Amino acid sequence: DIVMTQSPDSLAVSLGERATINCKSSQSVLFGSNRRNYLGWYQQKPGQPPKLLIYWASTRESGVPDRFSGSGSGTDFTLTISSLQAEDVAVYYCQQYYSTPYTFGQGTKLEIK
Amino acid sequence: QVQLQESGPGLVKPSETLSLTCTVSGGSISSYSWSWIRQPPGKGLEWIGYIYDSGSTNYNPSLKSRVTISIDTSKNQFSLKLSSVTAADTAVYYCARWDGYFQPWGQGTLVTVSS
Numbered sequence: 001d002i003v004m005t006q007s008p009d010s011l012a013v014s015l016g017e018r019a020t021i022n023c024k025s026s027q028s029v030l031f032g033s034n035r036r037n038y039l040g041w042y043q044q045k046p047g048q049p050p051k052l053l054i055y056w057a058s059t060r061e062s063g064v065p066d067r068f069s070g071s072g073s074g075t076d077f078t079l080t081i082s083s084l085q086a087e088d089v090a091v092y093y094c095q096q097y098y099s100t101p102y103t104f105g106q107g108t109k110l111e112i113k
Numbered sequence: 114q115v116q117l118q119e120s121g122p123g124l125v126k127p128s129e130t131l132s133l134t135c136t137v138s139g140g141s142i143s144s145y146s147w148s149w150i151r152q153p154p155g156k157g158l159e160w161i162g163y164i165y166d167s168g169s170t171n172y173n174p175s176l177k178s179r180v181t182i183s184i185d186t187s188k189n190q191f192s193l194k195l196s197s198v199t200a201a202d203t204a205v206y207y208c209a210r211w212d213g214y215f216q217p218w219g220q221g222t223l224v225t226v227s228s
Contacts, residue, residue: 038213040213040214040215042215048220049207049209049218049219049220049221050158050207050215050218051216051218052214052215052216052217055212055213055214055216061216093157093158095158095214095215097213097214100160100171100173101160101173101174101175102160102213103160104157104158104159104160105157106157107157
């Protein structure tokens with residue numbers, strides 16, 4: 001199984017400041033033939049299901065604000081929120097879909113400082 | 114806009130079978146693939162398995178011996194059965210459309226395993 005490890009486990013950022021969440025996979029999720037990274041990011045607010053933010057490591061899902069961006073390749077990935085808003089308080093998960101069983105990171109809890 | 118809704122018993126006895134159904138509305142279940150994911154209270158996400166509209170399936174090896182996912186295209190529904198449940202199977206169970214990544218998701222349903 002591919003193990004997904006996120007850092008940090010929790011993060012407190014001031015409103016308007018940048019938030020950065022890291023995700024590392026135990027093996028590469030870059031598919032050679034199409035040069036795509038099989039990596040997604042989700043946001044989960046309390047009492048709600050996860051919501052897809054980013055897929056293919058850097059493609060923003062329709063309707064997701066452009067302050068959210070994804071980057072990285074191979075085994076190391078980053079989710080960046082460029083200017084934190086109050087509504088961004090949530091737990092964020094990365095997920096690999098390179099191979100089954102699909103696996104998620106343990107989650108990063110983002111709070112307002 | 115496609116929406117998903119899970120339904121089924123919220124309480125299951127140990128050693129019995131958990132059965133849930135996901136109803137897809139706002140679009141056809143055909144030509145897409147579908148998945149189940151679960152989340153124990155206060156914990157992270159675990160992929161259970163997926164099913165193609167053709168009926169082909171792929172399950173998480175950690176659950177494979179106990180899981181069955183099926184699809185009924187005439188009802189726009191797909192289902193999950195998990196046998197021989199224990200307290201460790203207590204979780205919120207989500208259904209979702211699967212494209213490798215998962216979107217959209219249902220609201221989830223809490224299933225508690227207890228006598």
